[in-house]
Amino acid sequence: MTTTNVRPMSVKLDPDTRARLEQLAESRRRTPHWILREAVAQYVEREEKREAFRQDTLKAWEEYRTTGLHVTADEADAWLAQLTEGNDVEPPECHV
Template identity: 30%
Template sequence: MTATTFPLSIRLNVTAREKLKAIAVRQKRSASALAAEAIDQLIERHEREYAWDQSCDDALRHADVTGLHVTHDEVMEWMDSWGTDAELPTPVCHL
């Protein structure tokens, strides 16, 4: 099943337009397909960033409500052990 697409007009400066056309020729694809792919990737990246920001906000609210936390020193000690023969377990949250 093919997704429904809609036209979108965008303005590019001459340099960007020429570079896009050159890439399209090299890849044997249309400039429109390349632009659509780039926009899809931009949307995905922004959605991932937003989800990450939300998860950080949620974690901070949870810590504020419960008081559970791990100290900076505990995290640094754990991270410093990564890749060594004496790798430490993940720090446990505490009050």
């Protein structure tokens, strides 16, 4: 079994937020600590996905600027409509 090095971190909350957190924790039969850990874990995961999407977008934009290859919105819409209808079709070919 691997030991993890867990270190405490403090968070300053205004009285209203703290009271809401405690009320939520009580209603969920969890501790405020558990609620905070869960919230931070979900936030970090969501923001990591958002950053990965942003990086993919920047990479795609740079590739477009370099090659000029693209599909039009109409071509993409037609392809997506086919997929929605359950047809397993290949995506449209990129062109300049």
